[in-house]
Amino acid sequence: MAFDAAAKADTFPKLLVRNARLYGARPSMRHKDLGIWQTWTWAEVLELVRAYAIGLSRLGLKRGETIAIVGSNRPKLYWSVMAAQMLGAVPVPVYADAVADELSFVLAHADVRFAAVEDQEQIDKIQSVLDRLPKLELMLYDETRGLRDYDHAKLRSMDDVIADGRKALAADPTLGEWLDGEIAAGKGSDPSIILYTSGTTGASKGVVLSGERSIQAATDTVIFDKLTEKDVALAYLPLAWVGDHYLNYAQGLVAGFCMACPESADTATSDLREIGPSFYFAPPRTLEVLLTRVMIRMEDASAIKRKMFHYFIGVARKYGERILNGESVPLGGRFLYWLGNILVYAPLKNVLGFSRVRVAYTAGEAIGPDLFAFYRSIGLNFKQLYGQTEAFLYVTAQPDGEIHSDTVGPACPHVDIRIADNGEVLFKSPGMFIGYFKDAAKTAEVMTPDGFVKTGDAGYFDEKTGHLKIIDRAKDVGRLNDGTMFPPKYIENKLKFFPDIREAVAYGDKHDFVTVMLNIDLTAVGSWAERNNVSYGSYQELAGHPEVYAMMERHVAEVNRSMAEDKVMAGAQIKRFLVLHKELDADDGELTRTQKVRRGFVAERYAALVKALYDGSKEADISTEVTFEDGRKGTLSARVKIHDMQPVPVPGTLGKAA
Amino acid sequence: MRAPDGPDVMAGEVLLSVANVSLSFGGVKAISGVSFDIRKGEIRAIIGPNGAGKTSMLNVINGFYQPQEGVITFKGKARAKMRPHDAADGGIARTFQNVALFRGMTALDNIMAGRTLKMHKNLFWQLLRHGPAMVEEVEHRHRVEEIIDFLKIQEIRRTPVARLPYGLQKRVELGRALAMEPDLLLLDEPMAGMNIEEKEDMSRFILDVNEHYGTTIALIEHDMGVVMDLSDRVVVLDHGIKIADGTPAEVMKNQAVIDAYLGVAH
Structure with a gap:
C-alpha cells in the first residue's frame, strides 16, 4: 500500500525516489503538447528531476535558499519545485496572474535569487520591477517563444539547465552520490515550501510548511479517500494555491497517482473530458458555470431531448442522492434511475469529463443546496471540505455518506477543532504550518497559547449532524441595533444561490435592519428576458426593469422565509433592497481578484445608495467612475429604485406582527 | 526555408x-x-x-x-x-480583407487546408488514409499543431470557424496562410x-x-x-x-x- 512506505519518507524528494522504485513504469505526469498527450513515468520524472537539480546546483542554488515558481500548471514548473526541494532549497510559487506589484512584493519578501518562470509574459513582468529585486540573479524559463532577442545575461532555458545537469551527471559518477546524500540530508522538519496567501485579508503572508507535516496530512486524506497510484487528477487550479499543492502535488506524491496538466488555461474543459480524472476538485463557482452552460444548452435542444432531460433530472433529484448515500430506495425508483443513467446522467457526465470521478471535493465558499444536490443526484460523489493555507488545506471534510450542503463535515483524522467564545473556529492539525515567513509577530497573533491556530472564520457545530458549519469571517459578523446577530456573508450566499443573482452585498451592522444591494446575472437574466420578450438596450436598463425587480423581490422574499425558520436569523430578515446599475468588477476594486466582494469599499463607493437604503427614499441617484479593460476611465450615472419588503412573521410571534 | x-x-x-x-x-x-x-x-x-x-x-x-x-x-x-x-x-500566401475561410470546417481543418500544396501522396493513398498517406498526414498535422500553439488557439481547435468571433477568425486565416510556410x-x-x-x-x-x-x-x-x-x-x-x-x-x-x-x- 502506498501510504505504508510514505510514512518513512518525510520529504517530497524521498517520496519521489520511493515512487520511482514502487511505480517506476506508471505515469506520473501528463501534459498536452501540440495536441498530443505526453506522458512521463515516475522513473523518467526522477531521472529528469535529478538532472535538473544538478543543473540548478551548478548554477549556485543551495540548501535553505528560496526559488520563485511563476506560471500556470506545467510539468517543468512542478519539476522545478521537486528539483529545488531535492537540493533542500525552498520553492515559492506565485500566482501566474499576479500583477507586477504583487509579484515584486513576494519575490522581494522571499529573498529569491532564482525564479523558474513559464514564459515571456512572466519574464516581462519580472523585468519591469527588476529594480525592486536586487537579489534576483537568474530566471529560468520553460517557453522559449519571443525570447530570442532578449538579453540572456539573466535568463536560462530550463531545457538547457536539465541538459547541463544530465551531462554533468554522466561525466562525474560521484555527482550522483552527492545528490543522493543531499536527498538523504533533507530533514522532515525543514521548510518544504512557502505558499503566499492571496491577500484577501490584507498584505499576503508567506506560509511556511514542512515536508514531514505536509506528508503526514496528505497521508491522512489519501487513506480517508482511498486514493491509490491508479488515480488521475487534472491540475488546473493555480499552482501557487494551497489546494493545488495539496490535492495534486502532495497527494500525488504520497499516493503515486498521475497528475495531468492541461494544454492551456482555456482548454481545461476539453482536457478534463479527455483525461477523465478520478479525483476532482472544483470551487463552487466553477460548478455553477458548468451547470449554467448545461442548462442553457438544454434550452436549445430539441423538444424530445429537453423533455427527457428534465424528466430524468427530476428522477435523479428524487432518488439520486439517496442511492449515492446508500439509503433504501423503492425498486421502481431504482429502475428509473438506472434508465436515466443510460439516457441522461452518463452521457452528461461524459460531456463534462466526470465519467470516472470517484472522489470529488468542492470548497472555498458556501455552495448552493440545489447546485450541490444536482451534481450529487447524477451520481457524482461531491463532498465539501473546509481548510486554509495555514492548515495545509484540510481542517474538516465530509466522509462518504454524510453529505450536507450547509456543513463542511467533521474534523479530519488527527485534527482538533475548538470554537472560541467569540464564535471563531480554532484548529490544531498534522499539516499545520511552521509560521509566517519572516513574520514572527503575525505568527504569534494567529496562534493561541496552547498551540491552536485561529482561522478567522466564525462557525459552530451543527447539533443534528455534529458537522462544522461556517457562517462568515469572524470579524465580519456584526450586530443590528437590537442585538440580533448579523452575518452578512450568510445572507449574501443565500441570495446568490439563485442563478439570477450574481452578487449580493448585505448591510446591517449597527443599523436598525438589514438591506441588500443586488447584481443581476447577465447570462441568466438575459436568457430569461429573451424567452419572455423583455427588451433591453444595456445592462443598466435590464437591471432597472420593473419585471426584473419583481423577480428579485420574489427571491428576497424566499430568503426571508427561510431565515424566519431559523430562530437566530429571523431578526436579520431583509427589509429593503435595490438592484445595482453596474456589475461589480475587480478592475474597479469592488471585488478581489478571487471574485470576493469588498464590502467596505463598495459601501464607500456607493455611499449615496447605502444612505438611501436607510433613509426611506424610493430612489437614489448615483454616479461612479468605471475603468474600462484598456485602462481608460469613464463615468456611469444612474437612478436606482429601492424596494421595501414585508418581513415574514416568525413562527410563535404571530401576535406581535398583527 | x-x-x-x-x-x-x-x-x-x-x-x-x-x-x-x-x-x-x-x-x-x-x-x-x-x-x-x-x-x-x-x-x-x-x-x-x-x-x-x-x-x-x-x-x-x-x-x-x-x-x-x-x-x-x-x-x-x-x-x-x-x-x-x-x-x-x-x-506566396495571403489573407483576405473579408475573412475567406471554410465556414463549416473547424479551425484545425482550415489550417490543414493550408498544407494541401505540400501533400504529395496521390488520391488513392489519401482515400485509404493508411500507410504513407497517414505518415504524411501525421507530419503535416505536427506542423499545423505548431502553428496552433504559435497563435495560441488551442481552445478553438475543434470549433467550426463560423461560430468564432471575428478576431479569432482572422487569426485562423493567418494560421492557414502560415501553414503554407510562405x-x-x-x-x-x-x-x-x-x-x-x-x-x-x-x-x-x-x-x-x-x-x-x-x-x-x-x-x-x-x-x-x-x-x-x-x-x-x-x-x-x-x-x-x-x-x-x-x-x-x-x-x-x-x-x-x-x-x-x-x-x-x-
Missing part, C-alpha cells in the same frame, strides 16, 4: 519587385506605372486612401489579377504576370474591424511571425498607429499612383501623403 524555383534570396536582398505595373479594368485605371520592391525579412506596408489600388496591387502580386503592363520579379525570376499557382508554389506573406487589412485588444494581439503575432519564422510580410493597413509600429518601410499609393516610399517616419513627413490623407483645398 524553401525555394522550389529560383535561387535562395538572402536577408536584406530584394525578394520581390514590381516595375512599372499598370492595371486597368476597362476604362478604369486601378494602378498606373507603380514600381517598388520588397526585401527579404522586412515588414513592408502598403497604405493609401480608399480606392488607392492597394488590394489590386496585392492581387497583382499573387497573380489574381494580371497587369496589362509591367514586370514582376520574384526570387530573381522576371515575369510579365504571375499565375496564382506560381505564386502559391513559389511561396516566403512572402500578404496580409490584406489584418486588423480591419478589430478592437484595441485584438489589434494588439494581431500586431504581436505579425511581429512574431516575422521574427520567429523569418517570413517577409507585405501588409495593407488603415490604422496608422499599427503601420508605424510594425513596418520597416512603407509605400503609399493614391489613385493608383505611387506618391511616396520610405521609412514610416519619412512617409509621415511627406507633403504629398499628408495631402492625400487630409485632402487639399482646391
Whole structure:
C-alpha cells in the first residue's frame, strides 16, 4: 500500500525516489503538447528531476535558499519545485496572474535569487520591477517563444539547465552520490515550501510548511479517500494555491497517482473530458458555470431531448442522492434511475469529463443546496471540505455518506477543532504550518497559547449532524441595533444561490435592519428576458426593469422565509433592497481578484445608495467612475429604485406582527 | 526555408519587385506605372486612401489579377504576370480583407487546408488514409499543431470557424496562410474591424511571425498607429499612383501623403 512506505519518507524528494522504485513504469505526469498527450513515468520524472537539480546546483542554488515558481500548471514548473526541494532549497510559487506589484512584493519578501518562470509574459513582468529585486540573479524559463532577442545575461532555458545537469551527471559518477546524500540530508522538519496567501485579508503572508507535516496530512486524506497510484487528477487550479499543492502535488506524491496538466488555461474543459480524472476538485463557482452552460444548452435542444432531460433530472433529484448515500430506495425508483443513467446522467457526465470521478471535493465558499444536490443526484460523489493555507488545506471534510450542503463535515483524522467564545473556529492539525515567513509577530497573533491556530472564520457545530458549519469571517459578523446577530456573508450566499443573482452585498451592522444591494446575472437574466420578450438596450436598463425587480423581490422574499425558520436569523430578515446599475468588477476594486466582494469599499463607493437604503427614499441617484479593460476611465450615472419588503412573521410571534 | 524555383534570396536582398505595373479594368485605371520592391525579412506596408489600388496591387502580386503592363520579379525570376499557382508554389500566401475561410470546417481543418500544396501522396493513398498517406498526414498535422500553439488557439481547435468571433477568425486565416510556410506573406487589412485588444494581439503575432519564422510580410493597413509600429518601410499609393516610399517616419513627413490623407483645398 502506498501510504505504508510514505510514512518513512518525510520529504517530497524521498517520496519521489520511493515512487520511482514502487511505480517506476506508471505515469506520473501528463501534459498536452501540440495536441498530443505526453506522458512521463515516475522513473523518467526522477531521472529528469535529478538532472535538473544538478543543473540548478551548478548554477549556485543551495540548501535553505528560496526559488520563485511563476506560471500556470506545467510539468517543468512542478519539476522545478521537486528539483529545488531535492537540493533542500525552498520553492515559492506565485500566482501566474499576479500583477507586477504583487509579484515584486513576494519575490522581494522571499529573498529569491532564482525564479523558474513559464514564459515571456512572466519574464516581462519580472523585468519591469527588476529594480525592486536586487537579489534576483537568474530566471529560468520553460517557453522559449519571443525570447530570442532578449538579453540572456539573466535568463536560462530550463531545457538547457536539465541538459547541463544530465551531462554533468554522466561525466562525474560521484555527482550522483552527492545528490543522493543531499536527498538523504533533507530533514522532515525543514521548510518544504512557502505558499503566499492571496491577500484577501490584507498584505499576503508567506506560509511556511514542512515536508514531514505536509506528508503526514496528505497521508491522512489519501487513506480517508482511498486514493491509490491508479488515480488521475487534472491540475488546473493555480499552482501557487494551497489546494493545488495539496490535492495534486502532495497527494500525488504520497499516493503515486498521475497528475495531468492541461494544454492551456482555456482548454481545461476539453482536457478534463479527455483525461477523465478520478479525483476532482472544483470551487463552487466553477460548478455553477458548468451547470449554467448545461442548462442553457438544454434550452436549445430539441423538444424530445429537453423533455427527457428534465424528466430524468427530476428522477435523479428524487432518488439520486439517496442511492449515492446508500439509503433504501423503492425498486421502481431504482429502475428509473438506472434508465436515466443510460439516457441522461452518463452521457452528461461524459460531456463534462466526470465519467470516472470517484472522489470529488468542492470548497472555498458556501455552495448552493440545489447546485450541490444536482451534481450529487447524477451520481457524482461531491463532498465539501473546509481548510486554509495555514492548515495545509484540510481542517474538516465530509466522509462518504454524510453529505450536507450547509456543513463542511467533521474534523479530519488527527485534527482538533475548538470554537472560541467569540464564535471563531480554532484548529490544531498534522499539516499545520511552521509560521509566517519572516513574520514572527503575525505568527504569534494567529496562534493561541496552547498551540491552536485561529482561522478567522466564525462557525459552530451543527447539533443534528455534529458537522462544522461556517457562517462568515469572524470579524465580519456584526450586530443590528437590537442585538440580533448579523452575518452578512450568510445572507449574501443565500441570495446568490439563485442563478439570477450574481452578487449580493448585505448591510446591517449597527443599523436598525438589514438591506441588500443586488447584481443581476447577465447570462441568466438575459436568457430569461429573451424567452419572455423583455427588451433591453444595456445592462443598466435590464437591471432597472420593473419585471426584473419583481423577480428579485420574489427571491428576497424566499430568503426571508427561510431565515424566519431559523430562530437566530429571523431578526436579520431583509427589509429593503435595490438592484445595482453596474456589475461589480475587480478592475474597479469592488471585488478581489478571487471574485470576493469588498464590502467596505463598495459601501464607500456607493455611499449615496447605502444612505438611501436607510433613509426611506424610493430612489437614489448615483454616479461612479468605471475603468474600462484598456485602462481608460469613464463615468456611469444612474437612478436606482429601492424596494421595501414585508418581513415574514416568525413562527410563535404571530401576535406581535398583527 | 524553401525555394522550389529560383535561387535562395538572402536577408536584406530584394525578394520581390514590381516595375512599372499598370492595371486597368476597362476604362478604369486601378494602378498606373507603380514600381517598388520588397526585401527579404522586412515588414513592408502598403497604405493609401480608399480606392488607392492597394488590394489590386496585392492581387497583382499573387497573380489574381494580371497587369496589362509591367514586370514582376520574384526570387530573381522576371515575369510579365504571375499565375496564382506560381505564386502559391513559389511561396506566396495571403489573407483576405473579408475573412475567406471554410465556414463549416473547424479551425484545425482550415489550417490543414493550408498544407494541401505540400501533400504529395496521390488520391488513392489519401482515400485509404493508411500507410504513407497517414505518415504524411501525421507530419503535416505536427506542423499545423505548431502553428496552433504559435497563435495560441488551442481552445478553438475543434470549433467550426463560423461560430468564432471575428478576431479569432482572422487569426485562423493567418494560421492557414502560415501553414503554407510562405516566403512572402500578404496580409490584406489584418486588423480591419478589430478592437484595441485584438489589434494588439494581431500586431504581436505579425511581429512574431516575422521574427520567429523569418517570413517577409507585405501588409495593407488603415490604422496608422499599427503601420508605424510594425513596418520597416512603407509605400503609399493614391489613385493608383505611387506618391511616396520610405521609412514610416519619412512617409509621415511627406507633403504629398499628408495631402492625400487630409485632402487639399482646391
